[in-house]
Amino acid sequence: MSAVTRAPRKGTGRRALGLLLELALPAALLIGYGLWSHRAQSFYFPPLGEILEYFGELWLFDRVGSDLVPSLLRMLAGYAVSVVLGVALGLLLGMSRLLRTAAEPVVEFLRALPAPALIPFALLMFGAGDGSKVFVIVLGALWPILLNTIDGVRGVDTQQLDMARSYRIPLAARIAHIILPGASPRIFAGMRTSLAIAIILMVVSEMVASSNGLGYFVLEQQRSFAIPEMWTGIILLGVLGYVLNWLFLRVERRVLAWHRGARGLSAETATPAPSTPSSTEKTDA
Amino acid sequence: MLEVANLRKVYGPDPHAAPAVADLTFTVADREFVCILGSSGCGKTTMLRCLSGLIPSTSGHISLRGKPVTGPPDDMAFVFQDYSRSLLPWMTVRRNVAFPLRYKGVDRREAEALTDEALDAVGLAGRGDRYPWQLSGGMQQRVAIARALAYRPSILLMDEPFASVDAQTRSGLEDLLLGVWERYGITVLFVTHDIDEAVYLADRVLVLRPPANVGHEVTVNLPRGRDQVETKAHPEFGRLRGELFAALDGGPVAA
Numbered sequence: 075m076s077a078v079t080r081a082p083r084k085g086t087g088r089r090a091l092g093l094l095l096e097l098a099l100p101a102a103l104l105i106g107y108g109l110w111s112h113r114a115q116s117f118y119f120p121p122l123g124e125i126l127e128y129f130g131e132l133w134l135f136d137r138v139g140s141d142l143v144p145s146l147l148r149m150l151a152g153y154a155v156s157v158v159l160g161v162a163l164g165l166l167l168g169m170s171r172l173l174r175t176a177a178e179p180v181v182e183f184l185r186a187l188p189a190p191a192l193i194p195f196a197l198l199m200f201g202a203g204d205g206s207k208v209f210v211i212v213l214g215a216l217w218p219i220l221l222n223t224i225d226g227v228r229g230v231d232t233q234q235l236d237m238a239r240s241y242r243i244p245l246a247a248r249i250a251h252i253i254l255p256g257a258s259p260r261i262f263a264g265m266r267t268s269l270a271i272a273i274i275l276m277v278v279s280e281m282v283a284s285s286n287g288l289g290y291f292v293l294e295q296q297r298s299f300a301i302p303e304m305w306t307g308i309i310l311l312g313v314l315g316y317v318l319n320w321l322f323l324r325v326e327r328r329v330l331a332w333h334r335g336a337r338g339l340s341a342e343t344a345t346p347a348p349s350t351p352s353s354t355e356k357t358d359a
Numbered sequence: 360m361l362e363v364a365n366l367r368k369v370y371g372p373d374p375h376a377a378p379a380v381a382d383l384t385f386t387v388a389d390r391e392f393v394c395i396l397g398s399s400g401c402g403k404t405t406m407l408r409c410l411s412g413l414i415p416s417t418s419g420h421i422s423l424r425g426k427p428v429t430g431p432p433d434d435m436a437f438v439f440q441d442y443s444r445s446l447l448p449w450m451t452v453r454r455n456v457a458f459p460l461r462y463k464g465v466d467r468r469e470a471e472a473l474t475d476e477a478l479d480a481v482g483l484a485g486r487g488d489r490y491p492w493q494l495s496g497g498m499q500q501r502v503a504i505a506r507a508l509a510y511r512p513s514i515l516l517m518d519e520p521f522a523s524v525d526a527q528t529r530s531g532l533e534d535l536l537l538g539v540w541e542r543y544g545i546t547v548l549f550v551t552h553d554i555d556e557a558v559y560l561a562d563r564v565l566v567l568r569p570p571a572n573v574g575h576e577v578t579v580n581l582p583r584g585r586d587q588v589e590t591k592a593h594p595e596f597g598r599l600r601g602e603l604f605a606a607l608d609g610g611p612v613a614a
Contacts, residue, residue, distance in 0.1 A: 231444050233439055233441060233444040233445050234444065234445060234447060236408075236413055236437075236439070236445075237437070237439065237445040239413060239431055240411050240412075240413060240431045240435070240436070240437040241431070241436070241437075241458075241459035241462070241463075241510065242430075242431050242433060242459075242462065242463075243458075243459060243462050244462055247461075247462055251447070251450075251458065252447065255447070255449040258449075332448050332449040332490060332492075333448070333449075335448075335490060335492055335493070336448040336490070336491075336492040
């Protein structure tokens with residue numbers, strides 16, 4: 075979108091210090107583990123060097139195509155379906171009180187179901203392939219998006235809607251240019267929660283009746299007592315979650331730049347409007 | 360231009376409940392500047408929402424240029440009191456102003472021209488690429504006015520548009536509005552609770568008493584080309600002010 079003027083950047087010195095602080099704790103933990111594991115000779119906690127060695131062997135790039143890519147595709151497919159379905163249903167339910175009342179018990183019931191409980195059913199329905207995994211991911215990741223979209227849509231400023239009606243703006247344009255943008259901060263909040271859920275369900279679904287994927291990999295290594303290999307899978311999952319969340323935040327920052335701007339300015343510089351009659355005016359209606 | 364006859368609005372299903380607007384009758388002539396003056400809670404906002412077609416009236420008749428108003432009419436624009444809530448914070452100033460034009464059947468080129476002209480008319484020519492929240496309150500309300508002007512309405516409804524800005528900005532906005540009213544040759548129906556503002560702006564002031572009906576009406580015979588200092592120092596200004604004050608108070612009206 076268009077450039078929003080940013081607050082002037084802090085000095086490079088401060089940025090460097092911030093980066094240093096962010097890196098310090100992970101580095102200390104790694105070094106601490108490295109030193110400890112080297113001497114501990116524990117079967118369950120192999121030396122750091124060994125894990126890293128296996129990591130390079132396995133994930134650069136031997137098993138990327140066979141395990142990482144299938145996992146990612148399942149997760150992204152499930153996440154994409156959750157976003158589209160959640161936003162579309164959320165719009166419908168948010169805009170219609172009738173539909174909302176009718177759908178609420180069902181939504182609350184389905185939401186309360188732990189998605190992994192449906193893995194056996196998903197296997198029956200969709201077989202052991204990607205379909206059942208995507209299904210389970212959607213079943214868990216849909217709800218935060220759906221519920222947040224409903225709240226976001228209901229929270230859209232009535233005056234903006236009145237404005238749109240007074241200018242006779244058609245419904246489709248009202249949805250696209252007022253309701254969706256107005257609800258977008260909430261939609262993004264839901265999407266962020268769902269992203270984490272999607273990763274969890276990806277792993278869980280791959281641990282049951284699967285022949286590849288990261289979840290399958292971790293479980294298989296544990297079963298064959300290949301402990302350093304198992305750890306590489308766990309580390310990769312952590313890195314994956316971290317990177318995906320980071321990417322998500324970058325997109326969110328761009329898309330919701332107006333939101334931070336509007337909120338930031340009103341919090342910092344807004345002089346309280348000189349005793350507007352708005353509070354009393356409410357009774358005027 | 361605008362004719363309102365026996366307008367009545369009752370909220371809720373019970374038609375015998377206390378009405379918010381009762382037996383309201385008035386007309387506004389073409390290119391006239393009419394102020395509706397009323398204290399809080401007298402039904403001003405309800406009246407405006409009926410006139411703008413945003414809510415249906417319970418009974419009575421509204422017509423704009425001879426056509427009955429059943430929904431928002433296509434040659435009417437509405438400026439709300441709370442500019443910060445009627446502008447869209449995710450759109451730049453330009454896009455806010457141009458937004459309604461897209462759905463009015465105006466082609467892109469003409470929309471650009473109308474937007475430029477309207478922004479220029481409210482003195483925001485260089486601010487089109489800003490976001491509303493990067494502007495002061497007064498400027499934001501000017502954006503809302505520009506949006507209304509670009510729409511090229513024949514009548515502008517304004518609901519206490521300057522009530523949320525400081526006094527200094529307010530006189531500036533009043534003069535700006537008078538300027539564009541003359542320049543665009545439009546009709547303005549302006550709701551306010553401020554007597555001075557009503558007298559300063561209007562050709563005619565209607566005093567609303569709860570439940571909204573016209574309790575009193577005065578014609579403002581002050582010369583046009585009004586000036587914040589000169590006009591307000593005019594003896595007639597003081598007289599009208601006194602008369603409206605009394606009328607608003609519900610006390611005896613000195614003619």
